[in-house]
Amino acid sequence: MxxxxxxxxxxxxxxxxxxxxxxxxxxxxxxxxxxxxxxxxxxxxxxxxxxxxxxxxxxxxxxxxxxxxxxxxxxxxxxxxxxxxxxxxxxxxxxxxxxxxxxxxxxxxxxxxVGWSFDDVLAYFKRSEGRLGAGDELRGRGGPLAVSDLGERDNELNEAYIKAAEEVGIPRNPDYNGRVQEGVGYFQVTxxxxxxxxxxxxxxxxxxxxxxxxxxxxxxxxxxxxxxxxxxxxxxxxxxxxxxxxxxxxxxxxxxxxxxxxxxxxxxxxxxxxxxxxxxxxxxxxxxxxxxxQDHFQTRFVYKCRFPITVNDIMMSKVKMARMGLQYLLFRSGPLTVSAGTVGIFTRTRPELASPDIQFHFIGFSSDRPAEGLHKFSGFSQNVCQLRPESRGEILLKSPDPTVAPAIHPNYLATELDRWTLVEGLKLGRRIAERPVMQHYIESEYLPGADVTTDDELLEYAKQFGGTIYHPxxxxxxxxxxxxxxxxxxxxxxxxxxxxxxxxxxxxxxxxxxxxxxxxxxxxxxxxxxxxxxxxxxx
Structure with missing residues (x-):
């Protein structure tokens, strides 16, 4: 050895x-x-x-x-x-x-x-961050980790979604990593x-x-x-x-x-x-x-779009795919620069809460599972997850062999608060999508579908179709x-x-x-x- x-x-x-x-x-x-x-x-x-x-x-x-x-x-x-x-x-x-x-x-x-309050850890966030864009004194400028504003902002769906969120009472927030997280705005990316x-x-x-x-x-x-x-x-x-x-x-x-x-x-x-x-x-x-x-559990809405303006449409056309690739090669711009969400919302499901307990990711494409490719129709998604779940799971060994993966027991939706916070988030997502500015783009709700209406039906949909948002x-x-x-x-x-x-x-x-x-x-x-x-x- x-x-x-x-x-x-x-x-x-x-x-x-x-x-x-x-x-x-x-x-x-x-x-x-x-x-x-x-x-x-x-x-x-x-x-x-x-x-x-x-x-x-x-x-x-x-x-x-x-x-x-x-x-x-x-x-x-x-x-x-x-x-x-x-x-x-x-x-x-x-x-x-x-x-x-x-x-x-x-x-x-x-x-x-001791030493882990926000005032304590702020200096470490700032030390690592190389912010490219606007920000206040809470943001870091000289660190090695590039943090930039999302480059792909010119899709009209993004602005429509922001406007719809504002219409249901969610304020626009240009920097959710600044003094206040709550609001709707474009994501920042590494x-x-x-x-x-x-x-x-x-x-x-x-x-x-x-x-x-x-x-x-x-x-x-x-x-x-x-x-x-x-x-x-x-x-x-x-x-x-x-x-x-x-x-x-x-x-x-x-x-x-x-x-x-x-x-x-x-x-x-x-x-x-x-x-x-x-x-x-x-x-x-x-x-x-x-x-x-602990993990953030997500459930998504999928919409069929009236117009061929989604990433799905690009992936269904060899010509559009070639144009997308060329745009990226020449200018480092276009759909290939898109992150897992273009617009984000941090908001509260109940007004008495001190801070947001729910997060939305708006995405200009749709799929059943990311590994299976995008839907063969013009589509986009709205994902919702609870920010602070009460449910607790565990990881256990299956074997003393290090090549054998451990047993992962996430124990999702194990508490009443987790289940109904997610349902309230889904109901809020529906209200956003029902605004006229969004209905202009929505041909139909593909998932969960118009027939899923009650709280119990929404919860059952979440149990059957929801999953991790990759934050264990x-x-x-x-x-x-x-x-x-x-x-x-x-x-x-x-x-x-x-x-x-x-x-x-x-x-x-x-x-x-x-x-x-x-x-x-x-x-x-x-x-x-x-x-x-x-x-x-x-x-």
Whole structure:
């Protein structure tokens, strides 16, 4: 068995892992090794914004997980794409940049996580962000992550949708990442000049020029190695060969909400009874590992359009497709620069709520499932998801074999609040679509259809046709309580030399797409690690 020496090991080159590796390797005296189970981010579809339609079910860059049968959605299994490539899910996601609400982070602080209020984390959002466009003092300008206004704004459907939302009482908001999230407006995206700016492009690729940073792709981490209660390395396989990386300082898990708890449990860290039943020797009984799973559940409206102005129409015409490709090649503009939503709404289902509890994504195309291609008719979509679900699921091992995917139990729509918040969101979406400015474009409601009218029928439609909007989190939650996995400096409880930094540490969901918060978590973790290293050096 070969052995590699490093100061820090980062497991997972996803959104947070790329940031952690890049920031730690700024110190030339530190040796940083990154282990990524996927390959290089060389596919052209990764870098073309609309290319996520090609990567969302591609096993070459995607774990292509599937949940267990979930009673909350009529026993269906839900497809869960997760990035398996440099950049992780930031290389295959819909590019939307949403920080969440200040209240989200203030709530983390209220749960006992010192240093995680919005005032605390704002500097880290700003440090990573290279905002291209208007914004106030809350926005960052000099960071490596390009955040731009959506380039494809000239489709008349977008303005019609914004006007319809305003007519039902939702104010226009030019910057939902500014002081107020509530309102309707164009999405902001992690892109520059028509090219995706993943965490790999923004952080890892520039850092890979440093001699002290080594990135090993196609490296499947099998387990964290311990000396007593201290993490001292990671065992991984690559092309059938097993290798050990030894860490003189720390191991940092950045595998995401599925892979980080899986690796902890494979390493014997997790609920002891479950580990023993699965055939894993217990290193440390930590009951919260894999629990507290949260995700944004979405349900969509699909409309047939009266006019051939949707992306569906382009994909049904070889001439239009050629024109679209040429427009992108020559000008880096056009439909190929579209993200997973052009217009967004953050609003409240009940006026007494302090902040928005529902989000809409308006999209100028439609499909049954993204991996199956677009509908063969002129169509567009309106997706709705609840921002702060109460439902909690879990991730469990199926096998001590690291090549076997874990069991994902999302437990969608398990509470009354979750079910009826979604129904109220669907009813609001109907009211928006019924405005004359939208009816001008709508030939008919394809899904759920005009015959689905009552609250019970809408709920049943959501159970039968709804699914993930790809934001799993919470499975290694941060906090001081008995079910927490890491403390407020992301150190795994009861162990030393081991941290987790990714969406899994979120104690509760952020109110919006999760990528921006994951990058902030990576920034925060790097500072924690560097601070501890400086303290050691001074001692």
């Amino acid at each position: 070969d052995t590699i020496e490093a100061d820090y090991i980062v497991v997972g080159a996803g959104s947070a892992g790329c940031v952690v590796a890049a920031r730690l390797s700024e110190d030339p005296s530190c040796r940083v090794v990154v282990l990524e189970a996927g390959g290089e981010d060389t596919s052209p579809w990764i870098h073309i914004p609309l290319g996520y339609g090609k990567t969302i079910a591609d096993p070459r860059v995607n774990w292509c997980y599937e949940t267990e049968a979930d009673p909350g959605v009529n026993g269906r299994k839900i497809f869960w794409p997760r990035g398996k490539v440099l950049g992780g899910s930031s290389s295959i996601n819909g590019l939307l940049y949403v920080r969440g609400q200040a209240e989200d982070f203030d709530h983390w602080r209220q749960l006992g996580n 892109a520059r000049n028509g090219r995706r700016c993943s965490a790999a492009v923004a952080f890892l690729r520039p850092a890979m020029k440093r001699a002290n940073l080594r990135v090993i792709t196609r490296a499947l981490a099998e387990r964290v190695l311990f000396a007593g209660k201290r993490a001292v390395g990671v065992s991984f396989t690559r092309d059938g060969d097993r290798t050990t990386v030894r860490a003189t300082r720390e191991v940092i898990l950045c595998g995401g909400a599925v892979n980080s708890p899986q690796l902890l449990m494979l390493s014997g860290v997790g609920p002891a009874e479950h580990l023993q039943a699965t055939g894993v020797e217990v290193t440390y009984d930590l009951p919260g590992v894999g629990g507290n799973l 989190c919470g499975t290694c939650k941060m906090g001081p309580d008995p079910m927490a996995v890491v403390d407020d400096q992301l150190r795994v409880h009861g162990l030393t030399g081991l941290r987790v930094a990714d969406a899994s540490i979120m104690p509760t969901m952020v109110s919006g797409n999760t990528n921006a918060a994951c990058i902030m978590i990576g920034e925060r973790c790097a500072d924690f690690v560097r601070g501890q290293a400086m303290a050691r050096a001074a001692a």
